[in-house]
Amino acid sequence: xxxxxxxxxxxxxxxxxxxxxxxxxxxxxxxxxxxxxxxxxxxxxxxxxxxxxxxxxxxxxxxxxxxxxxxxxxxxxxxxxxxxxxxxxxxxxxxxxxxxxxxxxxxxxxxxxxxxxxxxxxxxxxxxxxxxxxxxxxxxxxxxxxxxxxxxxxxxxxxxxxxxxxxxxxxxxxxxxxxxxxxxxxxxxxxxxxxxxxxxxxxxxxxxxxxxxxxxxxxxxxxxxxxxxxxxxxxxxxxxxxxxxxxxxxxxxxxxxxxxxxxxxxxxxxxxxxxxxxxxxxxxxxxxxxxxxxxxxx
Ligand SMILES: O=P(O)(O)OC[C@H]1O[C@@H](O)[C@H](O)[C@@H](O)[C@@H]1O
Numbered sequence: 001x002x003x004x005x006x007x008x009x010x011x012x013x014x015x016x017x018x019x020x021x022x023x024x025x026x027x028x029x030x031x032x033x034x035x036x037x038x039x040x041x042x043x044x045x046x047x048x049x050x051x052x053x054x055x056x057x058x059x060x061x062x063x064x065x066x067x068x069x070x071x072x073x074x075x076x077x078x079x080x081x082x083x084x085x086x087x088x089x090x091x092x093x094x095x096x097x098x099x100x101x102x103x104x105x106x107x108x109x110x111x112x113x114x115x116x117x118x119x120x121x122x123x124x125x126x127x128x129x130x131x132x133x134x135x136x137x138x139x140x141x142x143x144x145x146x147x148x149x150x151x152x153x154x155x156x157x158x159x160x161x162x163x164x165x166x167x168x169x170x171x172x173x174x175x176x177x178x179x180x181x182x183x184x185x186x187x188x189x190x191x192x193x194x195x196x197x198x199x200x201x202x203x204x205x206x207x208x209x210x211x212x213x214x215x216x217x218x219x220x221x222x223x224x225x226x227x228x229x230x231x232x233x234x235x236x237x238x239x240x241x242x243x244x245x246x247x248x249x250x251x252x253x254x255x256x257x258x259x260x261x262x263x264x265x266x267x268x269x270x271x272x273x274x275x276x277x278x279x280x281x282x283x284x285x286x287x288x289x290x291x292x293x294x295x296x297x298x
Pocket of ligand 1: 077084085166190211212243244245268270
């Protein structure tokens, strides 16, 4: 199965937005938009949607929509002079029709697509660094979704960047979920001018707005959803930090592309490299990988 096989289809949604649809033999699927290189949907073989998308999402290409997995690059949040979360999520990516083969250790039964982003003349005016960003989105035979980024410096001077996969998980009820894997870590709290705190020893639960970057986490994080009896596993490589975000009631009401009550159904847990930006010398390449899976739980 490869990019040109029947498991991969390029299509347009009803708004004319180009998408790549990946399917596995059991019927699981993923949809990736060329606008923003954003994964919009990830479904199990039973057709269950695993990613949140707002009913108020605004489809205005090339801007990222509220939900799925927008990519924050080369800046996270407002930690720099660029627009919030960098420009990559608001650019048109292209499909690489001739992608390099998968790594020899990678199972060959993956449906995958490679999207590319290179800076335009205008991008170079606001961020004067030539790069090639290759995003490989794969769907495995087990229905796992993997996002692998390769960012290459094709400049004559070094540059530094931050990156985050802003992953909107679909959950039953924010008050009922817990996140494991972030206990005892230090975090920067965006709600307190990025002040540094230390998490207690318990799993994370939610009862108000949260907007944090956990630092130097282990490579597996779990989101337990008791009501839906399922657990998301987030496995990451090259992404030391984890963003956790839920706008809660008050902030939701200020967001035009988000329903007032939708904060109950979503939780963003983002594999990221934020605290220490990544520096690439000319010709160097960085790789970061996120693999998402879902398992039944009691
Ligand atoms: O509204 P945006 O730009 O998509 O950002 C959504 C949120 O993204 C999160 O990653 C940030 O930590 C939040 O501060 C931010 O509000």
